[in-house]
Amino acid sequence: MDDEAIQEGPPVMPARPPVADEDYPLDRAAWRTVEKDRQHLRVLSIFWYILAGLYWVVGMAMGLYIVFGVMIVAGSAPTRGGASGPAVGYSMLGLGIGLLLFYGVYACLAYLTGRSLVEYRRRKFIFGMAIGLCILGGLLGIPLGVFTIVVLSRESVKEQFARGGPLYSRDEEN
Numbered sequence: 001m002d003d004e005a006i007q008e009g010p011p012v013m014p015a016r017p018p019v020a021d022e023d024y025p026l027d028r029a030a031w032r033t034v035e036k037d038r039q040h041l042r043v044l045s046i047f048w049y050i051l052a053g054l055y056w057v058v059g060m061a062m063g064l065y066i067v068f069g070v071m072i073v074a075g076s077a078p079t080r081g082g083a084s085g086p087a088v089g090y091s092m093l094g095l096g097i098g099l100l101l102f103y104g105v106y107a108c109l110a111y112l113t114g115r116s117l118v119e120y121r122r123r124k125f126i127f128g129m130a131i132g133l134c135i136l137g138g139l140l141g142i143p144l145g146v147f148t149i150v151v152l153s154r155e156s157v158k159e160q161f162a163r164g165g166p167l168y169s170r171d172e173e174n
Contacts, residue, residue, distance in 0.1 A: 033156050040151045041117050047144050048114030051133075052107045054140075059103030065096025123161040127152055 072089030113129045116122040126148065133145035151157055 034160070037151070037154065037157050037160065041120075041157070044144075044148055044151060045114040045117035048110050048117065048148075051141065051144065052110035052114060055103050055107035055110055059100050059107060062096050062099040062103060065092050065099065067096075069093030069096055120161050120163075120165050123152060123158070 069089045069092035072092065073086050074089075075085065109129060112122075113126050116126050130145040130148035130152070133141040133148075137145055152161075
């Protein structure tokens, strides 16, 4: 061997796409596109999990309304002004229970959305949640909803959801 070949190192093998099965030819979507879609869906699912956790924390914080409402109704907390104690207490209690249920249900739905993105299932449900997040999500939710809609609108992602998984598995690469 000459010195130049030793300094260059071993030859670099080009990346080859995995072999497709007979039912689904891989030429419909390029291998790199499929890998990019897989990464985007994984990142989106992580953000949906984070959003679910944030909504869960906010929902649990609404438990303070319930505690204060019960304290006012029980008479252990003084009220100011002309408002009657039990009426304010019951309204705080109702508001706390309503917000706790809203944020709890929305946290569960956001978790299910993240799980569905990983499993390549329930595309219409994910799409609906993304639209709902664009409407109700505020400054943090709107970008996540928009990016989810953009990724789910790709043809290659639609094909993967129709198939129920990615076009290939990592085991097929070797």
